[in-house]
Amino acid sequence: MKSLLLIAHGSRREASNEEIRQLTGKLQRHPSNDADDTSCAFLELAEPSIPDGIQQCIDRGARTVVVYPYFLSQGRHVAEDIPQEVAQKKLQHPDVEIIIANYFGSSDQVVELLAQKTSETLQQHP
Amino acid sequence: MKSLLLIAHGSRREASNEEIRQLTGKLQRHPSNDADDTSCAFLELAEPSIPDGIQQCIDRGARTVVVYPYFLSQGRHVAEDIPQEVAQKKLQHPDVEIIIANYFGSSDQVVELLAQKTSETLQQHP
Numbered sequence: 001m002k003s004l005l006l007i008a009h010g011s012r013r014e015a016s017n018e019e020i021r022q023l024t025g026k027l028q029r030h031p032s033n034d035a036d037d038t039s040c041a042f043l044e045l046a047e048p049s050i051p052d053g054i055q056q057c058i059d060r061g062a063r064t065v066v067v068y069p070y071f072l073s074q075g076r077h078v079a080e081d082i083p084q085e086v087a088q089k090k091l092q093h094p095d096v097e098i099i100i101a102n103y104f105g106s107s108d109q110v111v112e113l114l115a116q117k118t119s120e121t122l123q124q125h126p
Numbered sequence: 127m128k129s130l131l132l133i134a135h136g137s138r139r140e141a142s143n144e145e146i147r148q149l150t151g152k153l154q155r156h157p158s159n160d161a162d163d164t165s166c167a168f169l170e171l172a173e174p175s176i177p178d179g180i181q182q183c184i185d186r187g188a189r190t191v192v193v194y195p196y197f198l199s200q201g202r203h204v205a206e207d208i209p210q211e212v213a214q215k216k217l218q219h220p221d222v223e224i225i226i227a228n229y230f231g232s233s234d235q236v237v238e239l240l241a242q243k244t245s246e247t248l249q250q251h252p
Contacts, residue, residue: 002251004244011201019199023237030241035248066251068244070198072230073145075137101247104198104240111149113239114230115156118130118194121227122161125128125192 002064003057004035010042017046050085064097072105128190129183130161136168143172176211190223198231
């Protein structure tokens, strides 16, 4: 069983965390998503934490957990904090494959989408 | 003259700020971007600040500044901090139109791209 765990930063504004949970629901139901299990976790300020999120995947039967950082740039959270949290879980579960995927913003398609959105945004404010 | 000002969070990791500046360069050169002027500013931890970024647009001759929050969810930064910084500049420059566009992550296409990227990510880790 393969789990996808989307990692967001987490916010003091609960509506923002709820936005991520709803996005995760959309991802779960999306036809192109072939993970057996899709959930989210937060680096800070919201639940579940990254270790708890990974543990929940394992408890549901995951043999592979793909941790996907939903971040736009490679700041300390992506470069250091997330790998640190994941490394601890790997030590606890050497039998489970836990992989950190490239962060969302690293994709060239994000730049393309950004260009498209800025163009639309400018057209809305002629 | 119309300026597009991309707002990122800013990071203690300078490589992350540089990533945003390079992205801004790509946006500036993108054929679908019809802003007269494209630059970036940071909410914190990097330069220029949002007020300084807006001021630089105005100094270059902008009559309209479209502030585009490059954020994935509507946390406090998007809901409160950016509008606060912009409101102060509006008071100083009532003759300049300063608009805050919807944040990047609010687009349905972001969800679609996320679904596509997660699918690719899972295929890379069969």
